Amino acid sequence: MKLTRLAAGALVGSLAAMSLAGCSLITGDAKPEGSGESADAKPFPKEWEEPITIDVFDGLANYMGIQSGWFGKIVKDKFNMELNIIAPNVAGGGDTLYNTRVAAGELGDLIITDKGEKLDELIEGGLVQDASKYYPVMESASEFDAAVEKLNEGKDGVYAFPTSVSGIKPTEPSEGLEPTFGPYVRWDYYAELGYPEVGTLEDLLPILKQMQDAHPTGDNGQPAYALSLFKDWDGNFMNNAKQPATYYGYDEMGFVLAQADGSDFQSILDDDSAYVRSLRFFQQASEMGLVDPESTTQNYDTMFTKYQNGQVLYSFWPWLGAAAYNTPEHVAEGKGFGMVNMKDQKIFSYGAEVYGGKQILAIGSKAEDPERVAAFIDWLYSPEGAYANGAQTGASAGPEGLNWEINADGEPELTEFGYEALLSGENEVPAEWGGGTYRDGVSALNVPVVLPADIDPNTGFPYNYTFWPSFQESQQTAFSKDWSEHMGGATSTMDFLKKNNQITVGAGGGYTSPPDSSEIETLRNQVKAKIVEFSWKMSFAKDEAEFDKLLKQLQDTAAGLGYDKVYEFDLGKAKDQDEARKAVAKEFG
Incomplete structure (x- = not known):
């Protein structure tokens, strides 16, 4: 092979x-x-x-x-x-x-x-x-x-x-020019503060506080907050609290946080786990008045609309803040979400x-x-x-002849229709191509x-149009130029992370997780409900003392419900996944 x-x-x-x-x-x-x-x-x-x-x-x-x-x-x-x-x-x-x-x-x-x-x-x-x-x-x-x-x-x-x-x-990395995870802020507001240094996750808080104080409302005149959370994706734990852990090389496996390179495995409920660190970050932000009070009741769609309206100043992912707010009009004006250089980050990336x-x-x-x-x-x-x-997925270029064509230099290039379609999705498709809006016609699979990052053997370029030189040249905006200038001349987020050794890849090993036994499933369902419940309470605790009290209650409650047995099962899976990653890296490395 x-x-x-x-x-x-x-x-x-x-x-x-x-x-x-x-x-x-x-x-x-x-x-x-x-x-x-x-x-x-x-x-x-x-x-x-x-x-x-x-x-x-x-x-x-x-x-x-x-x-x-x-x-x-x-x-x-x-x-x-x-x-x-x-x-x-x-x-x-x-x-x-x-x-x-x-x-x-x-x-x-x-x-x-x-x-x-x-x-x-x-x-x-x-x-x-x-x-x-x-x-x-x-x-x-x-x-x-x-x-x-x-x-x-x-x-x-x-x-x-x-x-x-x-x-x-x-x-x-499998992702492309942007990673899956990262600390993204309203770059134009960050620039107003003079591009302050960010050493750690916690260093973001006073910066976000200054940004929110200077811009207390969104483009629609409604209140703006540094952080806006949602519950839709909660499962084994509070999903939002897992995200900052990825900035330090961890990804989830049930109740385990595993380093991409297999160098560390954490119980999410350990006092010093990356998950608990994230919850403390949320609590501190809440105490400072930086968290949207509707976070406990809103869904993802409601929160996304707030990003579109400029009501949120921080994003866990590029495909949230930037996708919602970095419109052609905004970036031309120098507005938009960009990743900050958090000095101690080592962002997790999914290997191809x-x-x-x-x-x-x-x-x-x-x-x-x-x-x-x-x-x-x-x-x-x-x-x-x-x-x-x-x-x-918004990554591959779509059909040739409609969205793109080969230019005079023999390279793929988006058509005027394709550029608009891929950035907005609302333009009308010609009748001979099926009609309707472009967005309504995308594959429902x-x-x-x-x-999408793979290479088309016919062109020598990826299916992902964001890699194409013609597209990249078209993206030179006031926003991108300012971001690049203050990120060491980096041409993309992934370019910056690679050059600064701030990314760690979990090799694509094709690992398939075994199912829970009926006993593990029963225990997990009991435990995860309490983890989610207490995590939200801890995120909005009035002070550090209340946070610590809730954490101890959660640890004791989880232990009584069988947390340790589920954790050991998940730890075994995490280690098996690491073996698969190491094996595939050796096989193809």
Whole structure:
């Protein structure tokens, strides 16, 4: 097995010029078991005569119904096929819809679900079929043969295909020009203060206080706060309190915080854990009047609107603050969210997954036309499919001819339509491309099959348009120039983090976490409810003494409910994940 990849460090370079080398294809010397050449293997038809509608059961989709707009038009034109998206996220009821359809013996023609236990259950229950007879002619999917082989290891056929698969070195960041996490502030307000030095997380508080005092209202005249929180994503703990831990190289595994390089594993409830540190940060901010009082009742959408209105001054992620506020109009005026140089940060980054991410694609056992579903899956791995399907994440450039074209220099460049579509999503799509707004036509699958940072072999540039020199040149604004000038001339956030050794990568090892036993699940549900409850109370404690009292109560309560047993289980998973990361780094390093 071998990996042809981007040269290390080549993903992020100058905004004006990049050195992009190699080819983003994973190739394997052996086929998955059961996938050998078949005597009856024939190329897929160039045209499909009978129109069909397939059911796509998609655990990630946020849309229910027939795929419409430009992506639906592409699929219809290529495969004479419509996609009927069945989305448990929209239907509600958690796993109810999944369990109901499984019990009926038919989940969908195309299934997008988690690998590991869920996939194994579907195979054992006869709900997905072996695609071995189609795989020999799936030319695009087989370019990622090592990932397909790994996913189907130990199985007697080809039952699933990986998503988010990448040919980038697994020890390289997968994100692009921006990391997933980072301390982002309203840069224009930070500039007004003279760009004060930020040594640690706690050093942000007096700076945010000055910013809020100087700008107590948003663009809409409503109160503005340094921090605005939400509860939607709380699970094993208070989600917002996990985020600052990522600035110091930690990511979660249940009740464990694990360093990207495996050098440390923490119980989230330890007195000196990064999680408790975050809660203390929130408490101090609350005591200073910096936390939105609606944080305990609002949802993500309400909070996002506040970012759009300039009512929040700090963001945990670039895809929150910057996505909401860094409009072309704002950045032209020098306004926007930018990452500050927090001297002690070592931001966690997810390494590229050479074996694919958590989700998989599978063909349902009762698919009306399994060959056509296989052809569609294969197309998703092709450059055309990667551009079109990957546009859902806002990273891939979308369809050639509509969103982008090859310029006179032989390089990809966004069209005027594409630039507007990718930055706003509200412009009308020409009728010949499907009509409707661009945003309404994006792929409802909601998972990239090929990582957008990977290289299109036809152009030599990533599917992610933000890497293109033509796009980067167009982004030279008053905001970007000021940010770069005060960040050592860095051309992007990732460029700065790499040059200053402020990023740490959890190698993409394709680890699949084992499920909780019924006992662990019961204990976890009891404990996590208390952790979330007390974490919010601690975040709004009136002073440090009350915070410490609540922390002790939480630790004692959690211990009495079986926290230690769940923690030990999670610690074992965290260490297994670290072994997988080290193994893949050695294999491809």
